Amino acid sequence: MRISTLFATFLLMNVSAVRAQAPPRMSYQAVVRDGSNALVVNNTVSMRMSVLQGSASGAVVYMETHSAPTNANGLASVELGGGVVQSGSIEGIDWSNGPYFLRSETDPNGGSEYSIAGTSQLLSVPFALYAANSEPGPPGPQGMPGTDGCAPTNTDSLIVLYNNTAAHGYYQRPDGSGHWIIQELASTNHSGIASKKAVILYNNSTAHAFYLDNSGIGQWSTHPLGNTNHTAVASDRSIVLYNNSTAFAFHVDGAGAGTWTDQALGNTGHSNKAHGDKIVVWNFSNAYAFAVDEAGNGAWTIEPLGGTTHNVITTR
Numbered sequence: 001m002r003i004s005t006l007f008a009t010f011l012l013m014n015v016s017a018v019r020a021q022a023p024p025r026m027s028y029q030a031v032v033r034d035g036s037n038a039l040v041v042n043n044t045v046s047m048r049m050s051v052l053q054g055s056a057s058g059a060v061v062y063m064e065t066h067s068a069p070t071n072a073n074g075l076a077s078v079e080l081g082g083g084v085v086q087s088g089s090i091e092g093i094d095w096s097n098g099p100y101f102l103r104s105e106t107d108p109n110g111g112s113e114y115s116i117a118g119t120s121q122l123l124s125v126p127f128a129l130y131a132a133n134s135e136p137g138p139p140g141p142q143g144m145p146g147t148d149g150c151a152p153t154n155t156d157s158l159i160v161l162y163n164n165t166a167a168h169g170y171y172q173r174p175d176g177s178g179h180w181i182i183q184e185l186a187s188t189n190h191s192g193i194a195s196k197k198a199v200i201l202y203n204n205s206t207a208h209a210f211y212l213d214n215s216g217i218g219q220w221s222t223h224p225l226g227n228t229n230h231t232a233v234a235s236d237r238s239i240v241l242y243n244n245s246t247a248f249a250f251h252v253d254g255a256g257a258g259t260w261t262d263q264a265l266g267n268t269g270h271s272n273k274a275h276g277d278k279i280v281v282w283n284f285s286n287a288y289a290f291a292v293d294e295a296g297n298g299a300w301t302i303e304p305l306g307g308t309t310h311n312v313i314t315t316r
Contacts, residue, residue, distance in 0.1 A: 025081035025090075029217060031074045031181075032108050032116070039074030046107040048114055049080050051093060056101050056119040062088035067110065073181065073220055076106075098122075158218070160199045160210050164188060167201055169210040171218035183208050183220040193232040195239050197252050202241055204228055207248065209239070214256025221258035223248060233272040233279055237292045240279045244268060247281055247288060247300075254296025263288055263300040275314040284308060 028049070032040040044067055051062040064083035068076040080102070081090045093100070100122045105114035159170045167183040167190075183201075185208065190201040198211040202225065209221045228243040238251040247263040265281070265288065272281045280289045287303040287310075 025079045026122075027077065027215065028080055028102075028104070029075060029077045030104065030106065032070055032076055032106060033074065034108060040070050040108045041072050041074050042070060043108070044069050044110045045076055046110050046112060046114070047076065047078055047083075048086075048105040049078070049083060050103040050105075051080075051088075051090070051122070052101040052103055052119070053097070054099065056103075056121070058101065060087065061093055061100075062090050064090075072222065073183075075219075156196075156212065158194075158199050158210055158212070160192070160201065162190060162192070162201055164190070167208060167210070167220075169199070169218050169220065171212060172216075174216040179218060181210075181218045181220060183210070183222075191232065193234050193239055193241075195234040196236045198239060198250060198258070200232070200239050200241070200250060202230060202232070204230070207241055207250070209250050209258050209260075211252050211258050212256075213252075213258075219258060221250070221260070223250070223260045231270075231272065233274050233281070235274040235277050235279050237277045238279060238290060238298060240272070240281065240290055242270060242272075242281055244270070247290070249279070249290045249298060249300065251292050251298040252296070253298065259298060261290070261298050261300060263290070263302075271312075273312050273314065280312075282310065284310075 032045055034040055047066040047068055049064050049066065050060045052058040053061050063086040065086060066078040066083040068078050070076045101119050102122050103117065103119040106116040107114050161168045162185065164187050165185055167185055169181045169183065170178060172178050185201065186203065186206065188203045190203050192199065192201050198209050200207055200209045205225055205227050207223045207225055211219055213219050225241065225248060226243050226246050230241045230243050232239065232241050238249055241248045242265060244267050245265055247265055249261045249263065251259055253259045266283055266286055268283045270281045270283045272279065278289060278291045280287055282288065282305065284307050285305055287305055289301050290298060292298045
């Protein structure tokens, strides 16, 4: 039996201020590797989740199973409370009578031979549920004003370390804990460019984008390029790689997914300009502009030019 290595992350629930609306679910994500330490990618794995009371070896008060697909990075995502119930009721757990622990068991082959097991104490998630189901206390004093909603926070920042064979992306989850995600690279030299939302490593054939999804979890997105040299330009929210024939734009859309949008170019040398959220690539005959709207949708627009040289100027 192959023993796999499991790396797990918990996501805090959004608990409503209205007690009756507190959702009895918790998001759970795990990166699954096989006995050779290779990612189990684009496959379906089986997971059995158990809530234990009192200790890591305590009584099982709730158990459920899941069949979960892994993505290209070996990441499987499930919701505790949304699986096939084996015993107990998650709504019936008295979170004030803890501590509670979550045991996860995984079969990377999608069956019921759970060869991976790990147990972690549940902390803020059940306490949030307990608070949401208790009587509200008196209002506290007014706090200090928050930061601008458009300004980046500490957890928005990303760092990537890379060599010819692998890239190590570092990010912070919303709870402030640091995590690494590895992306395998082809054994060639890579260049890098970053916006405020992503980091891209690229060579002649492939681009690898590192970004945060809407849950604040780091992800890698890979996109094929045209096997030629590329020029790179970045705005606040997007990055464009282009050669003489094609431009490849990357941004994080409103659903939190890394999205690539390709645009055919005019097979001649191009200039570029980035300003704010906008990027323009142009030659003598056409200008190609990429921008992201308020809903997070990115799109190219084309403007014919008059076959002559053009200057560029922007707002301040």
